Amino acid sequence: xxxxxxxxxxxxxxxxxxxxxxxxxxxxxxxxxxxxxxxxxxxxxxxxxxxxxxxxxxxxxxxxxxxxxxxxxxxxxxxxxxxxxxxxxxxxxxxxxxxxxxxxxxxxxxxxxxxxxxxxxxxxxxxxxxxxxxxxxxxxxxxxxxxxxxxxxxxxxxxxxxxxxxxxxxxxxxxxxxxxxxxxxxxxxxxxxxxxxxxxxxxxxxxxxxxxxxxxxxxxxxxxxxxxxxxxxxxxxxxxxxxxxxxxxxxxxxxxxxxxxxxxxxxxxxxxxxxxxxxxxxxxxxxxxxxxxxxx
Ligand code: ATP
Numbered sequence: 001x002x003x004x005x006x007x008x009x010x011x012x013x014x015x016x017x018x019x020x021x022x023x024x025x026x027x028x029x030x031x032x033x034x035x036x037x038x039x040x041x042x043x044x045x046x047x048x049x050x051x052x053x054x055x056x057x058x059x060x061x062x063x064x065x066x067x068x069x070x071x072x073x074x075x076x077x078x079x080x081x082x083x084x085x086x087x088x089x090x091x092x093x094x095x096x097x098x099x100x101x102x103x104x105x106x107x108x109x110x111x112x113x114x115x116x117x118x119x120x121x122x123x124x125x126x127x128x129x130x131x132x133x134x135x136x137x138x139x140x141x142x143x144x145x146x147x148x149x150x151x152x153x154x155x156x157x158x159x160x161x162x163x164x165x166x167x168x169x170x171x172x173x174x175x176x177x178x179x180x181x182x183x184x185x186x187x188x189x190x191x192x193x194x195x196x197x198x199x200x201x202x203x204x205x206x207x208x209x210x211x212x213x214x215x216x217x218x219x220x221x222x223x224x225x226x227x228x229x230x231x232x233x234x235x236x237x238x239x240x241x242x243x244x245x246x247x248x249x250x251x252x253x254x255x256x257x258x259x260x261x262x263x264x265x266x267x268x269x270x271x272x273x274x275x276x277x278x279x280x281x282x283x284x285x286x287x288x289x290x291x292x293x294x295x296x
Contacts, residue, residue, distance in 0.1 A: 003047045005118055008040040009110035010145060010287050011101040012138070013168070013249040013256045017218040018195045022188035027153045031197045033160075033204070036145045036287040037168055037256075041093045041107055043070070045114040048086035053078075057091040069104045072135050073111035080131065083119045096172035096280045100179075100250025102138045109142035129157075146288050147204060149197070160201060162288035164209045167265035169238060169257045170249075171278035173230045182251040185223045195219065213244035213258050224252040231255055234277050241268040 016033040023029055048054070053074045055064040066072060074087045089111065095103035112132055116123045123131075125143060132139030137154035147160040195217035203211025225231050231248050238246035238257030242264035246257035255278075259265040265283045272281050 001120075002118060005045045005114050007043050007045070007110045007114050009043055009095075009106040009142070010036045011039045011095040011103060011106060011170075012036050012141065013101065013170070013254075014218060015163075015212060015216055015247075016195045016197050016200050017220060017250065018197050019186060019188045019191065019219050020194075028183055028186070028188055029152060030150065030154060032150045032154070033197060033200050034141050034148045034150050035163060036147075037170065038284045038287045039095055039101070039170060039282055041091060041095050041103065041110075043092070043107065043110050043114060044090040045111075045118055046088040046090075047118045048088055050086050051078075051084055052086040052088075054086070054088045055091060056089070057093060059093050059097065062091075062093070062097070069108035069135060069139075070111040073108045073132075074115045076131060076135065077112065077115050077119060077121065081119070081121055083121075085119060087115055087118065089114075096254060098176045098178070099172045099254040100177070100248065100252045101170075101172075101254055102142055102250070105136045105138040106142040108132065108135050108139050112139075113143065147286070149201060160204050161207070163204055163212060163286055164207055165285060166209055166244075167259040167262045168284050168286065169243070169259060169265050169268050169272070170254060170280075170282045170284060171234050171238075171256070171269075171272050172254045172280040173228070173234065173278045175228055175230070175253050177224060177228070177252045179251040182220050182223045186220065191219055191222075209258070209260070210244060216245045216247045216258070218248050218250075220251050221248050224248060228253055230277060234272060237272060237275070237277060238268055241271060243268070 018031045020029040129140035149158040200215040234255040235246040243257035
């Protein structure tokens with residue numbers, strides 16, 4: 001019987017993010033183009049015979065109790081299926097925290113996949129996505145992965161064709177942005193210019209990287225950029241260095257730029273570091289969906 005398993009939990013960026021309206025129940029209805037990128041946390045799972053959930057992580061400030069989404073994922077499976085065994089999880093984080101890259105949600109998704117396998121629950125991807133939405137709106141997408149349209153509160157997903165290969169510079173300035181703060185300060189029903197999400201879908205279907213780049217827009221920037229001007233500075237720097245376009249991901253503060261040439265991306269990364277605009281800077285590429293859930 002398999003006792004251990006290692007999985008990668010990939011981050012996402014939003015190529016486009018629109019807020020359609022604020023619902024009466026306070027939730028925001030969104031339309032987002034999601035893209036998984038090759039920046040990932042590593043999770044190592046070990047089956048325990050005792051009824052316990054233990055988390056170890058390289059980031060001392062992260063919770064290791066039920067406040068960690070990994071813990072909650074394992075707990076949910078144990079409670080739902082009456083599993084008596086336990087799990088020890090070693091969480092090695094590389095994805096910036098509280099950054100708009102779904103770091104916690106993707107760890108949660110990987111924990112659902114990993115624990116269901118070691119507990120031998122034989123759950124389909126669809127079933128895991130159904131369970132995942134109970135833990136966070138972005139969790140089902142993090143199980144699906146690839147290029148996708150996300151609607152509703154983030155739980156209605158439509159897979160799209162993979163975007164053309166490119167180099168993506170990801171830069172997280174040293175500030176923390178609360179997703180709650182951003183949504184609370186967004187005048188959702190007063191947005192004058194909505195991103196062209198349908199146009200971006202057409203550009204993705206046509207495989208046009210320039211068509212995608214020219215439609216990159218995120219309505220949450222209207223709240224975050226006035227508060228944190230460094231976001232705009234990073235975007236300007238990326239564009240000056242040859243990015244086809246640059247945008248804030250999710251509720252920020254992470255900024256990403258799309259580059260055709262790897263040399264431009266690498267030079268931009270060094271420049272952002274040298275100018276102290278961001279401490280965590282990476283050059284990555286898109287991760288495209290693998291239809292078999294077995295391979296992560
Ligand atoms: P999103 O893009 O979904 O808004 P985010 O990147 O803004 O996510 P996360 O990195 O998921 O935010 O973390 C937000 C908070 O969630 C952190 O402050 C942290 O305390 C808590 N958290 C719980 N579990 C995790 C986890 N496994 N990894 C990171 N943060 C976690």
